[in-house]
Amino acid sequence: MKKIQMVDLKGQYEHIKEQVNQSVLETIESTMFINGPSVKSFQDHLEKYLGVKHVIPCANGTDALQIALMGLGLKPGDEIITADFTFAATVEVISLLGLTPVLVDVDPKTFNIDIPSIEKAIGPKTKAIIPVHLFGQAADMAEILALAKKNNLYVVEDNAQSIGADYTFSDGSKKKTGTLGHIGTTSFFPSKNLGAYGDGGAIFTNDDELAHTIRGMVNHGMYIRYQHDVVGVNSRLDSVQAAILDIKLNLLDFYNESRKAAALKYNQRLADQPQLITPFRKGDCDAHVYHQYTLKLIDGDRDGLVKHLNENGIPCGVYYPIPLHLQKAYTSGHYKAEDFIVTLKIVNQVISLPMHTELTDDQIDFITDTVKAFLG
């Protein structure tokens, strides 16, 4: 059996090696390292894939979030509601811009932002909601969009973990996550579902004016060369990364299907474990692209399980071990433990098993057998 990895980037590369190497070499030969034709080509292909009017590539997923908030023209003191249980990048950019993050609890089943908690947190200074489609699963967008509309708020979707997922509305119509709110953002960090061989990110919107504003902002606030109309940043997707992503975008649905197949196999193999809650998914499989395969261990020794897996050569992860509202950088006297009942509980229950496009059945058998041996 091949050595088990949390993410097998090498195994994935082996299948596309010739095509990638040729494309990278051509890009280098062209010497158009910045804003070369591969960037525009990838942008066009991603717009088509997502069914969104504008994709603005940028340097990474954190920049994408920051630039999205800059594009909305938010002012210091404006409050932004986001989830307590997620990666820190979301709350980080809110704070960096002098905006006020308002962290709220999550849903115990989906791990995504909890709708009643959002409703409770909306106040006169609230300007936007940032749902994170966590671990590959779409947040409850219909409810979030309805709340936003009612309260005149922007919705910025952090889609770093869920590119390719579909959200299905009650009438059966579907849209790609990241294209439902005013702005969506994503990351092409190597381990993400659509990963580059370095850093990368993108911003999505259907709003022409916003797209224009943001395109200038990623380029030093220039709309005409050497004329700086707004304060911008320098955030670009480089041509080599775009060339690689353009190849991998063709395989994104296939990659996501491979993840789903691995997740279903895990579910089957772990179904007889009463202490384990396998990942919830709403309706059909389309709403989950399994960036992570995250279990909850109820009334068990989660840290002991992590140690047991590691000792048997199986990597695993705890995403995320500390609620954001308890992080030194983001804590605030306003937060009360009773408002974070779910997050405070699940940070001690969650464990993410290896999840990638190259997992084999014998690897999943070995991983699940090792989990079961520990649980007894």
Ligand SMILES: *Cc1c(COP(=O)(O)O)cnc(C)c1O
């Ligand atoms: C990875 C990630 C980011 C940040 O992306 P980078 O490209 O690493 O800057 C932001 N939000 C979430 C939820 C992520 O998983």
